[in-house]
Amino acid sequence: MRLGGDFDGKLVGIQSARFWIIRLETSNLIKYLTFLGAYRGARLMSDAVDKIGGPSPSSLAEIKGHFQSIALPVITDPRGDLTFVEGGNHIPFNIQRVYYLYNVPVDAQRGGHAHQELEQVVFALSGSFRITVDDGHTRTEHFLRDPRKGLYISKLVWREMDLFSQGAVCMVLASQPYDESDYFREYQDFKKAVGQNS
Incomplete structure:
Protein backbone atom coordinates (compact mmCIF):
# COMPACT_ATOMS: atom_id res chain seq x y z
CA MET A 1 0.00 0.00 0.00
CA GLY A 53 59.09 -18.65 32.94
CA GLY A 54 62.59 -19.95 32.28
CA PRO A 55 65.06 -22.54 33.37
CA SER A 56 66.16 -22.62 36.98
CA PRO A 57 69.69 -21.45 37.85
CA SER A 58 70.68 -25.12 38.15
CA SER A 59 69.87 -25.68 34.47
CA LEU A 60 72.18 -22.83 33.50
CA ALA A 61 74.89 -24.54 35.51
CA GLU A 62 74.51 -27.48 33.13
CA ILE A 63 76.13 -25.47 30.34
CA LYS A 64 79.48 -27.14 29.98
CA GLY A 65 82.26 -26.57 27.51
CA HIS A 66 82.91 -23.60 25.29
CA PHE A 67 79.81 -23.76 23.09
CA GLN A 68 76.36 -25.25 23.42
CA SER A 69 72.90 -24.98 21.87
CA ILE A 70 70.30 -23.05 23.85
CA ALA A 71 66.54 -23.33 23.25
CA LEU A 72 64.37 -20.40 24.35
CA PRO A 73 60.72 -20.66 25.45
CA VAL A 74 58.10 -20.33 22.71
CA ILE A 75 54.44 -19.40 23.09
CA THR A 76 52.30 -20.61 20.19
CA ASP A 77 49.17 -18.65 19.34
CA PRO A 78 46.89 -18.59 16.26
CA ARG A 79 48.17 -15.05 15.66
CA GLY A 80 51.82 -16.15 15.66
CA ASP A 81 54.61 -17.39 17.91
CA LEU A 82 56.35 -15.39 20.64
CA THR A 83 59.82 -16.11 22.00
CA PHE A 84 61.53 -14.17 24.77
CA VAL A 85 64.92 -14.15 26.47
CA GLU A 86 66.06 -12.91 29.86
CA GLY A 87 69.71 -12.40 30.71
CA GLY A 88 70.89 -14.53 33.62
CA ASN A 89 67.78 -16.69 33.26
CA HIS A 90 67.63 -18.22 29.79
CA ILE A 91 71.28 -17.48 29.04
CA PRO A 92 74.24 -17.66 31.46
CA PHE A 93 75.06 -13.94 31.56
CA ASN A 94 73.45 -10.52 31.82
CA ILE A 95 72.96 -8.94 28.41
CA GLN A 96 75.09 -5.82 27.96
CA ARG A 97 74.85 -5.44 24.19
CA VAL A 98 72.64 -6.63 21.32
CA TYR A 99 73.54 -6.36 17.65
CA TYR A 100 72.34 -7.97 14.46
CA LEU A 101 73.59 -8.61 10.96
CA TYR A 102 71.37 -8.29 7.89
CA ASN A 103 71.66 -7.65 4.14
CA VAL A 104 74.58 -10.08 4.22
CA PRO A 105 75.57 -11.29 0.71
CA VAL A 106 75.09 -15.05 0.34
CA ASP A 107 78.79 -15.51 -0.47
CA ALA A 108 80.05 -13.37 2.43
CA GLN A 109 82.01 -14.56 5.43
CA ARG A 110 81.70 -12.99 8.87
CA GLY A 111 83.41 -13.50 12.20
CA GLY A 112 86.99 -14.67 11.93
CA HIS A 113 87.88 -13.72 15.50
CA ALA A 114 87.73 -14.75 19.16
CA HIS A 115 87.36 -12.90 22.46
CA GLN A 116 89.40 -12.84 25.64
CA GLU A 117 86.44 -12.42 28.01
CA LEU A 118 83.26 -11.83 25.99
CA GLU A 119 80.48 -14.44 25.96
CA GLN A 120 77.77 -14.48 23.28
CA VAL A 121 74.63 -16.26 22.15
CA VAL A 122 73.99 -16.22 18.39
CA PHE A 123 70.55 -16.61 16.78
CA ALA A 124 69.21 -16.81 13.23
CA LEU A 125 66.09 -14.65 13.51
CA SER A 126 65.34 -15.18 9.84
CA GLY A 127 66.82 -17.44 7.19
CA SER A 128 69.86 -19.54 8.03
CA PHE A 129 73.65 -19.58 8.13
CA ARG A 130 76.53 -21.77 9.23
CA ILE A 131 78.74 -20.94 12.19
CA THR A 132 81.98 -22.81 12.78
CA VAL A 133 83.41 -22.70 16.30
CA ASP A 134 86.90 -23.68 17.41
CA ASP A 135 88.07 -23.80 21.04
CA GLY A 136 91.66 -24.49 20.03
CA HIS A 137 91.18 -28.24 20.37
CA THR A 138 87.87 -29.06 18.69
CA ARG A 139 86.31 -27.52 15.60
CA THR A 140 82.58 -28.03 14.92
CA GLU A 141 79.96 -26.68 12.53
CA HIS A 142 76.45 -25.58 13.46
CA PHE A 143 73.61 -24.54 11.16
CA LEU A 144 71.28 -21.99 12.75
CA ARG A 145 67.79 -21.68 11.24
CA ASP A 146 65.31 -21.75 14.14
CA PRO A 147 64.76 -18.28 15.68
CA ARG A 148 64.20 -19.74 19.15
CA LYS A 149 67.40 -21.80 19.16
CA GLY A 150 70.75 -20.12 19.63
CA LEU A 151 74.38 -21.10 20.05
CA TYR A 152 76.13 -20.11 23.27
CA ILE A 153 79.82 -19.25 22.72
CA SER A 154 82.11 -18.71 25.69
CA LYS A 155 85.32 -16.71 25.77
CA LEU A 156 88.39 -18.01 23.91
CA VAL A 157 86.41 -19.53 21.04
CA TRP A 158 87.23 -18.74 17.42
CA ARG A 159 84.13 -18.33 15.24
CA GLU A 160 83.51 -18.08 11.50
CA MET A 161 80.15 -17.53 9.80
CA ASP A 162 79.18 -18.23 6.18
CA LEU A 163 76.56 -19.82 3.90
CA PHE A 164 74.05 -17.06 4.64
CA SER A 165 70.68 -17.59 2.99
CA GLN A 166 68.97 -14.75 1.15
CA GLY A 167 67.47 -12.36 3.70
CA ALA A 168 69.12 -13.99 6.71
CA VAL A 169 69.15 -11.99 9.95
CA CYS A 170 71.66 -12.87 12.67
CA MET A 171 71.17 -11.52 16.19
CA VAL A 172 73.91 -11.65 18.84
CA LEU A 173 73.48 -11.19 22.60
CA ALA A 174 76.74 -10.17 24.26
CA SER A 175 77.90 -10.16 27.89
CA GLN A 176 79.91 -6.93 27.57
CA PRO A 177 79.87 -3.66 25.62
CA TYR A 178 82.09 -3.43 22.54
CA ASP A 179 85.81 -3.41 23.38
CA GLU A 180 88.32 -3.76 20.57
CA SER A 181 91.06 -4.77 23.02
CA ASP A 182 89.04 -7.91 23.85
CA TYR A 183 89.42 -9.28 20.30
CA PHE A 184 91.81 -11.87 18.91
CA ARG A 185 91.81 -11.15 15.17
CA GLU A 186 94.73 -13.42 14.28
CA TYR A 187 94.23 -17.16 14.67
CA GLN A 188 97.81 -17.73 15.91
CA ASP A 189 97.34 -15.18 18.68
CA PHE A 190 94.16 -17.00 19.68
CA LYS A 191 95.94 -20.39 19.71
CA LYS A 192 98.71 -18.95 21.84
CA ALA A 193 96.17 -17.61 24.36
CA VAL A 194 94.42 -21.00 24.48
CA GLY A 195 97.74 -22.70 25.22
CA GLN A 196 98.44 -20.29 28.04
CA ASN A 197 95.00 -20.94 29.57
CA SER A 198 95.17 -24.75 29.28
Whole structure:
Protein backbone atom coordinates (compact mmCIF):
# COMPACT_ATOMS: atom_id res chain seq x y z
CA MET A 1 0.00 0.00 0.00
CA ARG A 2 1.51 3.28 -1.10
CA LEU A 3 1.31 6.24 1.26
CA GLY A 4 1.28 9.92 0.45
CA GLY A 5 4.37 11.44 -1.17
CA ASP A 6 5.49 13.62 1.77
CA PHE A 7 4.94 10.80 4.22
CA ASP A 8 6.84 8.42 1.97
CA GLY A 9 9.77 10.78 2.00
CA LYS A 10 9.72 11.03 5.80
CA LEU A 11 9.47 7.25 6.11
CA VAL A 12 12.45 6.75 3.81
CA GLY A 13 14.35 9.31 5.85
CA ILE A 14 13.50 7.53 9.09
CA GLN A 15 14.52 4.16 7.63
CA SER A 16 17.76 5.68 6.34
CA ALA A 17 18.49 7.21 9.73
CA ARG A 18 17.81 3.89 11.45
CA PHE A 19 20.15 2.17 8.97
CA TRP A 20 22.98 4.59 9.74
CA ILE A 21 22.39 4.27 13.51
CA ILE A 22 22.51 0.48 13.25
CA ARG A 23 25.62 0.70 11.04
CA LEU A 24 27.30 3.06 13.54
CA GLU A 25 26.43 0.81 16.48
CA THR A 26 27.66 -2.25 14.60
CA SER A 27 30.94 -0.50 13.83
CA ASN A 28 31.41 0.42 17.49
CA LEU A 29 30.47 -3.09 18.53
CA ILE A 30 33.09 -4.54 16.19
CA LYS A 31 35.69 -2.14 17.58
CA TYR A 32 34.70 -3.06 21.13
CA LEU A 33 34.83 -6.78 20.42
CA THR A 34 38.19 -6.34 18.68
CA PHE A 35 39.48 -4.50 21.75
CA LEU A 36 38.20 -7.25 24.04
CA GLY A 37 39.84 -9.89 21.86
CA ALA A 38 43.17 -8.07 21.88
CA TYR A 39 42.95 -7.50 25.63
CA ARG A 40 42.05 -11.15 26.29
CA GLY A 41 44.86 -12.28 23.99
CA ALA A 42 47.33 -10.06 25.81
CA ARG A 43 46.19 -11.43 29.18
CA LEU A 44 46.47 -15.00 27.94
CA MET A 45 49.94 -14.27 26.56
CA SER A 46 51.00 -12.68 29.83
CA ASP A 47 49.65 -15.62 31.84
CA ALA A 48 51.46 -18.06 29.54
CA VAL A 49 54.73 -16.18 29.99
CA ASP A 50 54.30 -16.29 33.77
CA LYS A 51 53.64 -20.03 33.66
CA ILE A 52 56.49 -20.87 31.30
CA GLY A 53 59.09 -18.65 32.94
CA GLY A 54 62.59 -19.95 32.28
CA PRO A 55 65.06 -22.54 33.37
CA SER A 56 66.16 -22.62 36.98
CA PRO A 57 69.69 -21.45 37.85
CA SER A 58 70.68 -25.12 38.15
CA SER A 59 69.87 -25.68 34.47
CA LEU A 60 72.18 -22.83 33.50
CA ALA A 61 74.89 -24.54 35.51
CA GLU A 62 74.51 -27.48 33.13
CA ILE A 63 76.13 -25.47 30.34
CA LYS A 64 79.48 -27.14 29.98
CA GLY A 65 82.26 -26.57 27.51
CA HIS A 66 82.91 -23.60 25.29
CA PHE A 67 79.81 -23.76 23.09
CA GLN A 68 76.36 -25.25 23.42
CA SER A 69 72.90 -24.98 21.87
CA ILE A 70 70.30 -23.05 23.85
CA ALA A 71 66.54 -23.33 23.25
CA LEU A 72 64.37 -20.40 24.35
CA PRO A 73 60.72 -20.66 25.45
CA VAL A 74 58.10 -20.33 22.71
CA ILE A 75 54.44 -19.40 23.09
CA THR A 76 52.30 -20.61 20.19
CA ASP A 77 49.17 -18.65 19.34
CA PRO A 78 46.89 -18.59 16.26
CA ARG A 79 48.17 -15.05 15.66
CA GLY A 80 51.82 -16.15 15.66
CA ASP A 81 54.61 -17.39 17.91
CA LEU A 82 56.35 -15.39 20.64
CA THR A 83 59.82 -16.11 22.00
CA PHE A 84 61.53 -14.17 24.77
CA VAL A 85 64.92 -14.15 26.47
CA GLU A 86 66.06 -12.91 29.86
CA GLY A 87 69.71 -12.40 30.71
CA GLY A 88 70.89 -14.53 33.62
CA ASN A 89 67.78 -16.69 33.26
CA HIS A 90 67.63 -18.22 29.79
CA ILE A 91 71.28 -17.48 29.04
CA PRO A 92 74.24 -17.66 31.46
CA PHE A 93 75.06 -13.94 31.56
CA ASN A 94 73.45 -10.52 31.82
CA ILE A 95 72.96 -8.94 28.41
CA GLN A 96 75.09 -5.82 27.96
CA ARG A 97 74.85 -5.44 24.19
CA VAL A 98 72.64 -6.63 21.32
CA TYR A 99 73.54 -6.36 17.65
CA TYR A 100 72.34 -7.97 14.46
CA LEU A 101 73.59 -8.61 10.96
CA TYR A 102 71.37 -8.29 7.89
CA ASN A 103 71.66 -7.65 4.14
CA VAL A 104 74.58 -10.08 4.22
CA PRO A 105 75.57 -11.29 0.71
CA VAL A 106 75.09 -15.05 0.34
CA ASP A 107 78.79 -15.51 -0.47
CA ALA A 108 80.05 -13.37 2.43
CA GLN A 109 82.01 -14.56 5.43
CA ARG A 110 81.70 -12.99 8.87
CA GLY A 111 83.41 -13.50 12.20
CA GLY A 112 86.99 -14.67 11.93
CA HIS A 113 87.88 -13.72 15.50
CA ALA A 114 87.73 -14.75 19.16
CA HIS A 115 87.36 -12.90 22.46
CA GLN A 116 89.40 -12.84 25.64
CA GLU A 117 86.44 -12.42 28.01
CA LEU A 118 83.26 -11.83 25.99
CA GLU A 119 80.48 -14.44 25.96
CA GLN A 120 77.77 -14.48 23.28
CA VAL A 121 74.63 -16.26 22.15
CA VAL A 122 73.99 -16.22 18.39
CA PHE A 123 70.55 -16.61 16.78
CA ALA A 124 69.21 -16.81 13.23
CA LEU A 125 66.09 -14.65 13.51
CA SER A 126 65.34 -15.18 9.84
CA GLY A 127 66.82 -17.44 7.19
CA SER A 128 69.86 -19.54 8.03
CA PHE A 129 73.65 -19.58 8.13
CA ARG A 130 76.53 -21.77 9.23
CA ILE A 131 78.74 -20.94 12.19
CA THR A 132 81.98 -22.81 12.78
CA VAL A 133 83.41 -22.70 16.30
CA ASP A 134 86.90 -23.68 17.41
CA ASP A 135 88.07 -23.80 21.04
CA GLY A 136 91.66 -24.49 20.03
CA HIS A 137 91.18 -28.24 20.37
CA THR A 138 87.87 -29.06 18.69
CA ARG A 139 86.31 -27.52 15.60
CA THR A 140 82.58 -28.03 14.92
CA GLU A 141 79.96 -26.68 12.53
CA HIS A 142 76.45 -25.58 13.46
CA PHE A 143 73.61 -24.54 11.16
CA LEU A 144 71.28 -21.99 12.75
CA ARG A 145 67.79 -21.68 11.24
CA ASP A 146 65.31 -21.75 14.14
CA PRO A 147 64.76 -18.28 15.68
CA ARG A 148 64.20 -19.74 19.15
CA LYS A 149 67.40 -21.80 19.16
CA GLY A 150 70.75 -20.12 19.63
CA LEU A 151 74.38 -21.10 20.05
CA TYR A 152 76.13 -20.11 23.27
CA ILE A 153 79.82 -19.25 22.72
CA SER A 154 82.11 -18.71 25.69
CA LYS A 155 85.32 -16.71 25.77
CA LEU A 156 88.39 -18.01 23.91
CA VAL A 157 86.41 -19.53 21.04
CA TRP A 158 87.23 -18.74 17.42
CA ARG A 159 84.13 -18.33 15.24
CA GLU A 160 83.51 -18.08 11.50
CA MET A 161 80.15 -17.53 9.80
CA ASP A 162 79.18 -18.23 6.18
CA LEU A 163 76.56 -19.82 3.90
CA PHE A 164 74.05 -17.06 4.64
CA SER A 165 70.68 -17.59 2.99
CA GLN A 166 68.97 -14.75 1.15
CA GLY A 167 67.47 -12.36 3.70
CA ALA A 168 69.12 -13.99 6.71
CA VAL A 169 69.15 -11.99 9.95
CA CYS A 170 71.66 -12.87 12.67
CA MET A 171 71.17 -11.52 16.19
CA VAL A 172 73.91 -11.65 18.84
CA LEU A 173 73.48 -11.19 22.60
CA ALA A 174 76.74 -10.17 24.26
CA SER A 175 77.90 -10.16 27.89
CA GLN A 176 79.91 -6.93 27.57
CA PRO A 177 79.87 -3.66 25.62
CA TYR A 178 82.09 -3.43 22.54
CA ASP A 179 85.81 -3.41 23.38
CA GLU A 180 88.32 -3.76 20.57
CA SER A 181 91.06 -4.77 23.02
CA ASP A 182 89.04 -7.91 23.85
CA TYR A 183 89.42 -9.28 20.30
CA PHE A 184 91.81 -11.87 18.91
CA ARG A 185 91.81 -11.15 15.17
CA GLU A 186 94.73 -13.42 14.28
CA TYR A 187 94.23 -17.16 14.67
CA GLN A 188 97.81 -17.73 15.91
CA ASP A 189 97.34 -15.18 18.68
CA PHE A 190 94.16 -17.00 19.68
CA LYS A 191 95.94 -20.39 19.71
CA LYS A 192 98.71 -18.95 21.84
CA ALA A 193 96.17 -17.61 24.36
CA VAL A 194 94.42 -21.00 24.48
CA GLY A 195 97.74 -22.70 25.22
CA GLN A 196 98.44 -20.29 28.04
CA ASN A 197 95.00 -20.94 29.57
CA SER A 198 95.17 -24.75 29.28
